[in-house]
Amino acid sequence: MKRSFILMTLLALFGLQHPTSAAIIKKVAPTFWWAGMKNPELQVLLYGENISSSDVSISAKDILLKEVVKQENPNYLLLYMDLSEAAPQSFNITLKQGKKETVVPYEIKQRRNDASDVKGFNAGDVLYLIMPDRFSNGDPSNDIIPGMLESKVDRNEPFARHGGDLKGIENHLDYLDNLGITAIWLNPIQENDMKEGSYHGYAITDYYQVDRRFGNNEEFRKLVDAAHAKGMKVVMDMIFNHCGSENYLFKDMPSKDWFNFRGNYVQTSYKTASVQDIHAADYERKLAVDGWFTESMPDFNQRNRHVANYLIQSSIWWIEYAGINGIRQDTHPYADFDMMSHWCKAVNEEYPDFNIVGETWLNSNVLVSFWQKDSKLAAPRNSNLRTVMDFPLMEHMNRAFDEETTDWSGGLFRLYDYLTQDLVYADPMNLLIFLDNHDTSRFYRNDEDTKNLNRYKQALAFLFTTRGIPQIYYGTEILMAADKANGDGLLRCDYPGGWQSDLHNCFQNANRTARQREAFDYMQKLLQWRKGNEAIAKGTLKHFAPNKGIYAYERKYGNKSVTVFMNGNDKEQSIDLTPYKEILPKASALDVLTGTKIGLGKELTLSGRGILILEF
Template identity: 50%
Template sequence: MYKNIYTKKFVFFVLTALLSFDVFYAKALAVTEVAPAYWWVGMKNHELQLMVHGNNIGKSKPTIAYPGVTVKEVARTDNPNYLFIYINIAANTRPGKFNIKFAEGADVKNFSYELKARTDKSGALGFNTSDVLYLLTPDRFANGNAANDNWDGVNIDRNNPDLRHGGDLEGVAKHLDYIKDLGVTTVWFNPVQENKMPNGSYHGYAITDFYKIDQRYGSNEAFRDLTKTMHNKGMKVVMDMIFNHCGLAHPWMTDKPAADWINNPTKYVQTNHAKLTAMDPHAAKKEADVLLNGWFVPDMPDLNQRNRHLATYLIQNSIWWIEYARIDGIRQDTYPYPDYAFMARWCKEVQAEYPNFNIVGESWYGKSSETAWWQRNSVLNKTNTQLKTVMDFPLTFTADKGFNKENNENGGESSGLYQIFEVLAQDYLYADPKNILTFLDNHDLGRFNRVEDKDLDRYKQAFAFLLTTRGIPQIYYGTEILMTGTKNEGDGQIRKDFPGGWEGDKKDAFTATGRTDMQNEAFNYLQELLQWRKTSAPVIDGKLIHYAPDNSNVYVYARIKDGKTVLVMLNGSSKDQTLDMDRFTDVTGKHTGGKDVITGKQISIAKTATVPARNQYILELN
């Protein structure tokens, strides 16, 4: 009997102790993460937000004792595992480390934080009309390090177009000379931040850590080293960012910093993609709310940028990447979907810190008026978006058909070239027609090149146009070697692996010997144009004057700067067309001839000029 009593008492004591132990440690403070992990002195904006995550950290009182650093505000949310500290860093604050002390009664935790010196002044140059962007999907460009292919139970499978294929930053680094020799100046990376999603999320648009490079691509240090190498080669870097949503596997989804961190957190609501509600004076509020608050897809939760802590977190994240890796530009995904006031604030704060920086927003619309509404200082928009550059989807959609032979058999207003002329004629809608990103295709659209194209007439004419018209041109990786793929085949088919980017590939299209004769002709043509464009002041920064294509179906325009003129003539018809040059004396003046930049031949424009069927001239007038 006594034995049983003592046994029961001992068990009770142990259980009580264990419960007390659990309760004590459930309440114990912990600091598991501070974001950003470090910052810099000497920034123009002296305020810094620190998002602190850890067990019950929200119940603590933080203090900092470091010369020049003062705590302005301590903000708590409904989640005790988060704390937001807003500090001021005085202009004369010196670089160094200091402790942030978190205290709740006798429970004290210290976290070492560092303010670094701003030693790297390279990069952050922005991009402009002197640049040509080369857009690549890192997972599909080249695999430089097979050791990082598989992670977290997600393995590469190159036979499946929708899974990871193993491309990485090292693969890009190994082919930088190929990109540079092609003649582009800037590389735009599809997202490289962590996508630790169950299916791998090869495209990169389901971010699970905004401050980390996905380890299948490399590391933060590898990305920083790559940008530095590119700058040393005279190249620039544009980073793809996403503020509208994160990945479903982001830690925020299991421990939200605040109840309103995510829009529609308890019930899935699909966005309606009704992007016109942004500018539609008749739009119903519910329609606009569904656009802004609905989820893009079920595995991409919609972020609520109206939460002031989240808004500041995202803005600081951009500035952190600019300062850390010295990137030159940002392409912001799904621009009309996040909160409008937040996006304007983001653009303004980034521009204030880095005056030369450029941001381009994905403004996916079919009409120039809709796209122009998003550009900063637009007379169409009562609220300034502060967005410097927009994407010219209207021109892309028109050009996709506009250079087709079948659309140019008849001249006049029904021709494809006339429709391209019409898009450019609406540039009066834009506050700044120079800062418009122009492109023939990208990672979300069917490839411009088609399987049925048996010659390069369409290809050559389209690139002659793209690289001589107004705006900032962008080329999609593989277009230079005639890669094909349609949207109907699936996104994976328009994001195919670049041949030769993987060990064991049967063909290596990075080399002339690994390309077909037609691929080499396409590559050489584009390379010739790109390298020439770098030297052409009229094309880079000149005035555009154009003429409506008439029944001859020849589109004629000129780029003019400082007395120098580049005259472009695009013949969309299947017949040679002889033009009476008297019509074009506004731009030709007394010039009687010019050198074609591709062939080097002198072309007479004294009285008439004959443009071969489905061909083009790009003439430097002399």
Template identity: 40%
Template sequence: MRKLYIIVALSAASLAFSQKALEKVEPAFWWKGMNNPELQILVYGKDIVKNEIELSDGIQVKKIQKVENPNYVFITINTSEINVPKFRIHVKNGKKNIDSYTYELKQREPNSINRNSFTSADVMYLIMPDRFANGNPSNDNTKDTAEKSDRKNHGGRHGGDIEGIIKNLDYLKELGVTTIWNTPLLEDNEPSYSYHGYAQSDYYKIDPRYGTNEDYRRMADELHKRDMKLIMDYVTNHWGSQSWIIKDLPAKDWIHYWKEGEKGFKRSNYRMTTQFDTNAAKIDTENCMDGWFDTTMPDMNQSNPLVVNYMVQNAIWWIEYAGLDGLRVDTYSYNDKKGIAEWTKRITDEYPNLNIVGEVWMHDQAQISYWQKDSKISAIENYNSYLPSVMDFTLHDAIGQVFREDSGWDSGMQRVYDNFANDFLYPDVDNLLVFAENHDTQRFNQSYPKIEDYKLAMSLILTVRGIPQLYYGSEIGMSGDKGKGDGDIRRDFPGGWKEDSNNAFTQSGRTDSQNQYFDFTKKLLNWRKSKEVIHTGKTLHYVPENNVYVYFRYNDKERVMVVINNNTNAQTLNLKRFSEGLENFTRGKDIISGKEFSLQNSLNVPAKTSLIIEL
């Protein structure tokens, strides 16, 4: 009985069969009632092309596509024409059936197509799962994955996992987080430096050191029980060198293969401006778009329709399977721009309310805005990315300098003002991701070790237009020096491992300093939750004077005055200058201190202090 059970379990998982004719079927199952009923199924096995593919129950194959590699066949079916919940895919040699696979068309969750997504009403919390919390030490090492756990190695696996995140969801709920973005959780089987997850080796499998596919879906369910959301970090530009598909490519043009490079490798020049620069040399454009991000990350060829279709279906599969609430797309602007636009449009056609934020790491608002859906700038060349949201890297750049600078024509708080002065370039300013740091940048608390600067930055990030994103651990004062390597800006969250002496997940376990950071962040995040005026209100801002930046968020119902004094001395503001923003309001209450202010004549603001005043 035990042997029989194991054989059945493997067949159901589509991992392997006792007969070797059929080794992989992807996606392993699908759903009825999708907006696009056409489904392309990858069927893989040794020399499978020499055999015939036949479906049971009289189901018609709409198209069979063969490629260079005889181990692959792509079959296309119309799911709207199939009236049975399960059917068989037969591999036949003449009349002899040599292997079969039971394919299931599941029922979708009610109203799946209209699922809600993250918006400017949310606060996003970025987690590096390997470094957050180890909830299940038994999966730190597995027989099927190469790299083993070693907390002493800054660039190695430390053992954090999905169970560790689930166990600490109440901590995040208390903090005021509404949405979680994890760096990739899919299998990354590189022999070293695999913890970041961006060199994925199996796009349909959670890395076993994090847990299982079922664990991932359970995490989404636990978040939804708490009225929280889950975003998947999706990588379209490159796959990992250990991917089973990369190791046995369907065709050479599945990736960008450089003849002059070793094993097809040529590093990208990273010059993303060549995607739209009308003066760019073709070779420079090609080197950016087709060059590899790194030696272990083969660059995918999105001009190949099979590649795009695989990625579209895979993303939809995860959204449907796990109940995802959105996607974050890594290195968005390195992709073939036509291919990535098709990928984005097809997913948002399937889920009209789904938000997708793309990493467009550029340093000019016009260049970033090119990539947002319905951009007036990209429309010049008749291009639309269909990408709903982009990341406000220019605001991040300003924050990296502003709190250590004196007032000047283009320094100090003027940098922040100038950033928002370019908002006219974006088609949807409320759908920009705003942040002080992330998993690739210097830790904010390393650049600014004083809590006063942290409070100024969070007051800004959490009251301006857009979707605020926090980086794990900053809310307890965690720091890290990128100059010492990425591992240092991705330190373990204290208390995430049983042997940790400091447990920052609990008030009693936090130090006094950690509690000061946490309490401030908690107050601001939870206040923000119900503030529509912050989520979607308009902005009125004033040119900074003496390193003091004043702006108002307002709608027809409410006004909030934000004052950020970045000066090392107290400043007294003449409130007559702000009469347009104050309208007829004469009093207000600071939501941070609880102090009430008269707003008729002047306002004294202590050094390095922010005020968020409800009028």
């Protein structure tokens, strides 16, 4: 034994020992990049066992390895490279530990000539929000993936996976195009390898991979290309505030300061109004922003520059790789203001027309307006966030069409009164407006309108003709209903017909009920008319206070205009048209909804809950 020890020592001294095996690299993020980006800096995160002691070199001659950053955890290395002079190429990253070498192949791809010309979504679009697990199962073979933590598929369980996927969405692009949709917004599709509740997608475990139960990265890019071929844009849901607790970045943290409260669970208060509250205590503000959304969703510390770079690069990677047209950022006010501002600016420097909408779930237009780009309320800081979500308008719309309207309160006066306050917004046209989404009760209620669809029809007419960017939730066109009081899982029911075993396939007109056909046809008429309508997409808004319960407003762009009259009461009403002459440029106009010519003489009569959409 003594002789063996001496021999091993001599071998070590003379460098003759048998080389140990190379380190196994578990993750490389991002897996590749592109030459010619406006920002030439690239962060490459390497994750493998005990790699931090390695000497790092790269074989590329025109790429500068600027910085090699070690973390507290020896399993990570962060490489910062300067690609200013880099041509498209493949090269090697070499990690050397004594005689042991680990070679990581890496590729810098050729960027498309038009890569920066991504067309973002805007007020000319209508977004159709889809929860991929609940829309359609186009490929049953990916329902269960061996080795993933949640392998159960049970359509009878609201919080289980149901099997919807990217192929199911692609299979129904014709349906969406026929309806009149111009953009689809997908709830998160990135990997959520969590033990339970992974169907919704908001606990990401790998920022660079599509969840395999939805498909793969290439299938997502194929879906985007197919949508583009039909003239539809694609908006991708992203989450920078938090990740899933099964994410390798949390399970084996690079360092404690990658997460708030040094990786220890502290619950957020959800009171994000404290961010802009000039009276807020420091404790309140810190708890709201740094606290965790839930225990299973640890909160990133975006003040750590490496975290910030990792997240920013992940979003740019998806834009460049898949050609998406927009991002919806979850829980925007819960993240660090300065980092999120930097992110929005970095994205728009690469893609000038790209649009990002932040989830700004706050209870007043003043609070929401703080988060919009160029807001005077946030000055001198600037969020650089072009589009924010108009949650207060959603609340008003969910009440307005139930109530009788007077000239001073209730019903449509709510909408008029709210829009009179648009001066708080830097850009009212860049507000995402909606009746409901995956987190709220559905607008349509099973017990409503036993004789007609007046509430539904008035709401859609307003949504599709007022200022802002409309969004509808999948199934609204066939009157899907659900109450949040019964749980979030039921808010995200399966679209009937998305599974081969479904008894009723509502993707097909013949299988819809008479009421569903009426609702679908009404929405389709409005959406198809709205496409390419510059008065709606770009026009100014001029409105009149309700008169005898009738609300009137005009959208105008150049010499084109649309004027809307809406009766907010159940009984017929007549009004003198003399005060409205400035929004009635002709003595008659075509009603968009009925195709009939409407005379605009001295008086106008509207039936109970009646609607006129007049195009000039």
